[in-house]
Amino acid sequence: MKPRTTIVLLLLAAALGGYVYWDFKHGTTTEEAERKAKQLLTIKSADATRLELVASNQTIVVEKINQHWSIKQPLSVRADDSAVNAIIDQLEFAQRDRTFTEKEITASSLADFGITNPRLRLTVRDKQGDHVVLFGNATPTKEAVYIQVQGEKMPCLTGKSLFERANVTLDSLRDRTVLEAQGIATTRIELKTADRVIELARNPSKNEPEPRWAFVKPFQARADQQKVGDLLAVISALRVQDFVSEDPKDAHTHQLDDPRHEVTLWTGDKGQTLLIGRIPTNDTAKVFAKLKSADSIFTLPADSVKKFDLQVNDLRDTHVLTVADTNVQTIAIARGADKITLSRSNRFWNVVGATLAPADDARVQDILRRLTELTTTQFVADVATDLGKYGLTTPMLAVTLQDAGTNALAQLFVGGVDPTGKTRYVKRGDERFIYGVPAGGVDKITATRGDYRSRRIAEIKMDQVTKLTIEQHGTRTVAERGADKKWKLIEPAQAPLNNDRLQQILDAVVFLQAEDIVRENLDNAAACGLDKPMAKFTVATSTKTYALEIGAAKNTDVYYASWNDPALIFTLGSPVVGTITNNIVAPAVATTNIPTAKPAKP
Secondary structure, X not given: OOHHHHHHHHHHXXXXXXXXXXXXXXXXXXXXXXXXXXXXXXXXXXXXXXXXXXXXXXXXXXXXXXXXXXXXXXXXXXXXXXXXXXXXXXXXXXXXXXXXXXXXXXXXXXXXXXXXXXXXXXXXXXXXXXXXXXXEEEOOOOOEEEEEEOOOXXXXXXXXXXXXXXXXXXXXXXXXXXXXXXXHHOOEEEEEOOOOEEEEEEEXXXXXXXXXXXXXXXXXXXXXXXXXXXXXXXXXXXXXXXXXXXXXXXXXXXXXXXXXXXXXXXXXXXXXXXXXXXXXXXXXXXXXXXEOOOOXXXXXXXXXXXXXXXXXXXXXXXXXXXXXXXXXXXXXXXXXXXXXXXXXEOOEEEEEOOOOEEEOHHHHHHHHHHHHOOEOOEEEEOOOOOHHHHXXXXXXXXXXXEOOOOOEEEEEEEEEEOOOOOEEEEEEOOOOOEEEEEOOOHHHOOOOHHHHEOOEOOOOOHHHEEEEEEEEOOEEEEEEEOOOOOEEEEEOOOOOEXXXXXXXXXXXXXXXXXXXXXXXXOOOHHHHOOOOOOEEEEEEEOOOEEEEEXXXXXXXXXXXXXXXXXXXXXXXXXXXXXXXXXXXXOOOOOOOOOOOOOOOOO
């Protein structure tokens, strides 16, 4: 082959290869070309702005406004977005099953196909303009329909599902949502009947991240946030069952000019009102209703409407104190002449007084839980003109909860009980209402320091203890820990030491836990048998010396005891006393040294 011929062939091959590559990257594949040829319309459903459906008995026009569909003909009403979009979506992906040729079509066959007098004329508008599809007859097998796209000469076949989707009634395209409850955007709710008006408004609260619902009418009161949320959910879920009439004159016929219920939702200054009339005599499961601003009369499920038969107390907050326990930093309690203040610092509670004492955290948390979870069982009085009637002129108990500053989060006054003795009357400091709560819950709230003091007596570290002296039954026993960290018996001299007993005593004393705190001083110690203690334990550390004394038996289960730093009189359980009064001199007697004592009065 000549060189020139070879060069020409190579150039032709390169050009062909380049064309194939360009066609692959930018052109249309055979498969794609076939798909496009079968596609009924080249539209995108998202671009559609108008839909018109013309049948022999009706014309429906729907237009998109602000991304939502509205019916414009034969009525001006809201459309169901999903129902309209379903038609256009199916139209976007509809395909031609077969396109007829000119040889197959005659003027008579077009008439046979039903194209010249179509059953349905569908027009969809997008950025390109109007796309019109004419639906003719069904095929003999009823599996497909004859159609023609306006602007095309030849008709074609497509599956029956497109016609079934597009051949709709007006009611099937209407929005059946009754009232649009827009979540947090809803600012007011009004429920009105012939004998009452209940109005709720969402108000901001400094202690809450979101505005809270509260009553405006018939009086100002706190609302139960969950119950109001449930009411909004019921309203949002209302759906039209049947569209009955568009004639405003029919409102009187269905008692909608004097409705049984009026439900109004407000979003800012814009309100929507639902009027609910009578129940049809032939169907008690339904009730007639309409929007105040529209002529359409429709039916709703009667069961849903019954949920609007509410009294004020059905939606009231039953929690007496609406305070989160984590926000409370100070609790002030007054009961008669007794007063006590509890303060939280670094997550731990203290009893405030002349000296700051650690509090029993479990006890304080229990009281705080009783207060924050206190729930009313009865709304006794909405306007209390006679506080004495409820024992609240001079309350038996007053509790104030404060935050980290001096702000009072809540104040509770506790009064008397009802004639049954089962309900106690209480009142908040910032409200006029009287609540009834279960008697017993708040009755356990005391104002005695000893009730809140920590039961932990000693604050000693085991490795700091250097010496233990035990005095009981006229004998004295002394054990000391040497530089080698080992314990030895100093007194009585040369006596063997029972190390197990010693360790048990040390454990009990170092981690000493009282049953109850009797008083925060050593006054009147003789009444507790502590002027002549049955046993005395002196614990020495490198910096301090502590003294524990065991007094008389309060009863068969506990003994009186005292501690010197801080000065306390308290009670100890018999098992603890039995452990610490055992002999540490070996061989030890395997019986307890607790003497039989008669109970003494403190």
